[in-house]
Amino acid sequence: MAHTLTLYHHIRSSASYRVRIALALKGLDYRSHLIDLSRHDQLAPGFAEKNPARLVPVLDDDGTLITQSLAIIEYLDETHPQAPLLPRTNAADRAWVRQIALSIGCEIHPLQNLGVLNQLRDGLGLDEAQRKDWSAHWIARGFDALEQRLSASSRRGAFCFGDQPTVADIFLVPQIVNARRFDVDMKPYPILREIDDRCMALPAFVDTHPSRFPARP
Numbered sequence: 771m772a773h774t775l776t777l778y779h780h781i782r783s784s785a786s787y788r789v790r791i792a793l794a795l796k797g798l799d800y801r802s803h804l805i806d807l808s809r810h811d812q813l814a815p816g817f818a819e820k821n822p823a824r825l826v827p828v829l830d831d832d833g834t835l836i837t838q839s840l841a842i843i844e845y846l847d848e849t850h851p852q853a854p855l856l857p858r859t860n861a862a863d864r865a866w867v868r869q870i871a872l873s874i875g876c877e878i879h880p881l882q883n884l885g886v887l888n889q890l891r892d893g894l895g896l897d898e899a900q901r902k903d904w905s906a907h908w909i910a911r912g913f914d915a916l917e918q919r920l921s922a923s924s925r926r927g928a929f930c931f932g933d934q935p936t937v938a939d940i941f942l943v944p945q946i947v948n949a950r951r952f953d954v955d956m957k958p959y960p961i962l963r964e965i966d967d968r969c970m971a972l973p974a975f976v977d978t979h980p981s982r983f984p985a986r987p
């Protein structure tokens with residue numbers, strides 16, 4: 771089958787992992803183009819044509835370029851309606867799911883993005899331990915609110931919303947990978963851990979996990 775989708779992504783990027791999960795949940799085949807952030811591939815001249823912000827992921831659907839993991843995932847959800855990633859029930863349910871994704875994508879993840887951590891090191895002179903504390907602080911603050919929101923909601927089921935994974939879970943699981951990387955204590959978040967465990971029983975989350983990709987020589 772001819773590939774029409776190409777994903778520009780980095781193995782350890784949580785925003786990239788989100789899109790890999792969405793593609794897997796929908797059973798979509800795609801061409802994988804790795805952008806190694808540790809080798810600054812995102813700064814190579816050609817990549818700015820894909821994304822002037824020089825961030826991954828980028829999806830190329832036969833020449834249509836899309837950046838921002840949530841925009842990519844919603845695009846995939848609209849163009850490939852099987853295995854819906856947003857509730858088809860009503861607007862309030864969809865807003866509820868999106869608010870979880872956005873609380874992670876806008877309020878947690880950007881604060882411990884590679885560029886921010888590099889600026890804390892190069893611009894403000896923070897050492898590795900200080901940068902780790904910084905990341906852990908913002909993740910814990912975001913997870914406190916998320917745990918509370920999920921514990922209080924009747925919309926929660928086996929997953930963040932109901933009994934099928936949605937965009938909310940797609941954002942949550944990669945953020946938990948980051949949390950563990952920054953040694954965030956996950957004990958205060960039993961609901962988040964339970965949902966993570968359920969997701970990690972699904973091939974779409976396991977097969978696309980950063981640890982599944984061979985290290986580049």
Ligand SMILES: N[C@@H](CCC(=O)N[C@@H](CS)C(=O)NCC(=O)O)C(=O)O
Binds near residue numbers: 780783824825837
């Ligand atoms: N809001 C964006 C975030 C994209 C993003 O921050 N990507 C990171 C990797 S997770 C990146 O490319 N960082 C490269 C850098 O900071 O130089 C999305 O959801 O796609």
